[in-house]
Every structure is written in structure tokens, then in C-alpha cells.
């Protein structure tokens with residue numbers, strides 16, 4: 126069984142970024158366990174037609190690996206995935222990744238002071254585990270009565286069936302979230318008939334996506350500072366949204382005005398506009414930029430269905446009004462398991478305690494990175510570190526810096542393990558949850574994946590992201606219980622014991 130200083134789970138932006146920074150620090154004793162057969166995480170998995178990022182490319186990329194050649198202001202999935210593969214190659218992390226290794230168990234061994242990991246391809250141990258598992262990695266399909274009886278293909282946007290040709294078919298798309306509203310306009314021209322099942326209308330705003338000109342790209346290549354300036358401008362303009370989302374949701378009426386104007390300019394029929402108008406504050410659910418969704422649903426081959434779904438029959442979706450909508454294929458754009466984190470059901474900390482038992486139905490961590498009772502385990506993008514307005518890479522890179530500093534501190538002080546103090550984690554979460562009631566996510570009048578089964582906001586960082594960066598700049602040993610490394614003799618005795 127192999128042993129490593131660090132085991133990283135996942136090779137999306139989080140895991141890959143961590144691996145790159147470890148190499149830069151000269152810490153080469155690590156392994157990356159990736160369940161897929163390629164790097165990319167969510168950008169490898171989500172290959173549905175039209176998949177595109179809604180954060181501008183110059184900001185949605187590693188700060189240390191700018192790409193002057195982005196072809197659009199908002200990149201499409203293939204270009205982001207290419208970027209990630211290129212970065213993985215350029216920074217030499219590929220040899221450290223074990224593909225098709227799905228981690229299925231992690232158990233902290235208090236005596237040995239290390240983690241034992243079980244994967245689909247065997248076992249290994251590691252002193253430290255860094256979980257870059259992503260918050261949007263487990264597709265969620267609702268359990269609609271009769272679903273198993275459907276005889277055609279039925280798949281999730283995050284598991285698009287490339288082998289199935291939908292051209293000329295009658296297709297249903299269930300959901301009108303970020304993934305579905307990108308899928309709909311892209312499949313509409315190909316299919317015979319498209320039924321879009323909308324339970325809650327989203328707020329849709331204009332999308333300022335455009336091709337990046339050759340001149341701009343030349344400038345970015347020759348004057349990297351120009352690209353850094355654009356990145357910085359994008360960051361600060363997005364950061365301004367915190368003033369409404371967190372501090373005073375009423376300020377978001379301006380954005381609602383923009384969205385309503387967008388709808389009026391694209392949807393002439395007042396009755397359709399009524400059906401499409403949300404009854405909750407903008408920002409409560411993710412704000413969706415699209416210039417294509419409203420036009421697509423008004424095409425003659427498309428029907429917007431707002432009746433609830435009652436059941437699924439072998440060849441149809443039946444709505445609560447009894448109407449049968451005959452379809453050949455069903456596409457679920459129904460989101461992800463976000464707060465019921467699957468990994469929590471296979472991570473066992475001190476005394477064999479299961480993380481899902483500790484969390485109940487409300488995940489929480491200190492700074493989204495460490496959980497009491499689970500030594501030497503660091504989450505990247507853990508609980509309460511998603512944002513409704515900013516590039517997630519900013520949060521990921523903040524976490525990576527924090528973990529690196531933790532590893533350096535452990536090395537410098539000769540520590541075998543560090544574990545966040547429970548009172549530190551509790552105080553942090555009290556402070557965090559105290560901010561929530563006034564935010565748009567908790568008071569905006571919608572239900573969203575940001576809230577967990579107890580109604581707590583376990584997902585969002587309710588503040589400016591620069592404040593998050595400030596708080597994660599340094600690992601704080603005083604907030605952790607640490608265990609020193611064994612003396613030479615004790616270590617030898619333990620090794621002999623283990624061998625016996």
C-alpha cells in the first residue's frame with residue numbers, strides 16, 4: 126500500500142490548483158485521485174450543448190496562469206476544459222494524477238496519525254487529505270413517480286449522452302436553471318418538438334458575451350498588465366454586487382429593472398411575460414445571463430410547460446392537469462446534490478465518526494476548510510464558500526494558500542496533525558449564520574440549493590470575497606489542536622508495531 130504526504134481528491138480547478146502549488150513549493154510527495162479519465166472536474170463532466178461560463182474568462186482562470194487567447198469574453202466549456210488540460214500539462218501535474226480512482230472511503234487513524242483511503246482501484250494512506258470534490262459534482266434527479274418506466278433515454282445535463290442523437294426527436298427539458306437555459310436554445314433547432322418544464326421562473330439578464338478581437342488578444346499577449354487590469358476591473362465590478370446581495374437586497378431592484386426590460390424587449394406576449402416573471406427578489410437564486418433563452422422558448426417547436434409534473438409514463442410526462450406530454454428523450458437540468466454532500470457519508474474522523482452524522486443535514490466547517498474531529502483534512506470550496514456573484518476560483522485560490530500555509534506550519538513546527546478546535550468552528554459559524562437573515566438568499570422569498578434541509582444557508586459566503594481572502598491568508602495554529610511528531614525512538618517503536 127503506498128503512502129503519501131498529501132492525497133488530493135479531484136482534479137478540477139481545486140485539486141489541480143493544489144497540485145500545482147505543491148509542486149511549486151517543492152512538495153512532491155503527493156497523489157491526486159480522480160474518478161474520471163481526464164482532468165477538469167465539473168468542466169470535464171458538463172458537456173451539454175451550449176455549456177458556457179457566466180463569469181468572464183479573464184477572471185475565471187487561475188491568477189498564476191493567465192490566458193491571453195480566450196476567444197470569448199465568457200468561455201464555452203470546450204475552451205475552459207482545453208485550458209485546464211493545458212495548464213495541467215504545462216505545470217507538470219499529470220504524472221501525479223491517478224485517473225479512474227474513485228475514492229469510496231476515508232478513515233482517520235488516530236494511532237498512526239494518518240488517513241487510510243479506499244478507492245475503486247485499491248487502498249493507500251496519506252498524512253494529509255485535501256478534498257477538492259466540488260460542490261456541484263453529484264447530479265440530482267428528482268424521484269418522479271414512474272421515472273423508471275420511461276422507455277426512452279433520460280439523462281442529466283451533467284452526464285450528457287453523447288452517443289444519443291436527439292435530432293428530430295420530441296425532447297423534454299426539466300428545469301430552467303443555469304444548465305437548462307443554456308441547453309434549451311442549443312438543442313431547439315435540432316429537435317422536432319421541445320417541451321420545457323419550468324417550475325419556478327428564473328431572473329434572466331442580458332449576456333454581454335462576445336468574441337474577443339484579434340487586437341485585444343495581441344494586446345494581452347504583449348502587455349500582460351493589460352489583462353491583469355481587465356481581470357481586476359471585472360473582479361471589483363462583480364464585488365459591488367455584495368452591497369445588494371448581502372447588505373441591502375432592496376438595492377437589487379435596479380437589477381430587477383434591467384431583467385424586466387430584457388424580458389420586455391424579447392417577449393412581446395404579455396401573458397407569456399406574466400408566466401416568466403419571478404415572484405422573488407433577484408439574486409435569491411442564481412441570476413442567469415442569456416440572450417437566447419427567451420427567443421428559443423418562443424420558437425414554434427417549443428412549448429413552455431408550467432404545470433407541475435405528476436408522473437412519468439413509458440412514453441410521456443404527465444402534468445398535474447392530467448395532460449400527457451409525449452416525448453422520446455428526457456433531459457434533467459435539475460441541479461446537484463449540494464448540501465447533502467456524498468463524501469460526508471464515507472469520511473470517518475477520529476473515533477470512526479462519520480462526517481454526515483456530525484453534520485446532520487447542515488454541513489459546516491471553519492472557513493469552509495476544516496472540520497473539528499477530522500484532523501489533517503482540508504476542504505477546498507467547502508461549506509459556505511460559494512458565491513452568487515464572483516469567480517469561484519478566487520475562493521479556491523484563497524483556500525489553496527491557506528492549506529499550503531498549514532502544511533508549511535506543520536513542517537516548521539514538526540506537527541503530525543492539526544485539528545480545528547470545536548469552539549473555533551462553532552464561533553465562526555455563529556458569526557456566519559448571524560449575517561444570513563438579511564441577505565437575499567435567506568430573505569429573498571425563494572427556495573434554492575443554497576439552503577440545506579434545515580433551512581440554513583450552508584453554501585454561500587455572505588460577505589465580500591476579499592474579506593475571505595484576508596481571513597484565509599494565514600493558517601492560524603492557535604485555532605487548531607496539534608499533535609507533535611513522535612521522537613525518533615517512539616517513531617521507530619510505532620513503525621515496528623505496525624510492521625508486526
Ligand code: NAP
Nearest residue numbers: 177178179267300301302303304305324325411458459460
Ligand atoms: P439548478 O440551478 O439547481 O436548477 C435546477 C432546475 O431544475 C431549477 O429550475 C429547478 O426548479 C428545476 N427542478 C428541480 N426539480 C424539479 C422538479 N421535480 N420538477 C421541475 N423542475 C425541477 O441547477 P443547474 O442549472 O444545473 O445549476 C446549478 C449551478 O451550477 C448553478 O447555480 C451555477 O452555480 C452552476 N452552473 C453555472 C453555469 C454557468 O456558469 N453558466 C452553468 C451551469 C451551472 P426550481 O427553481 O423550482 O427549484
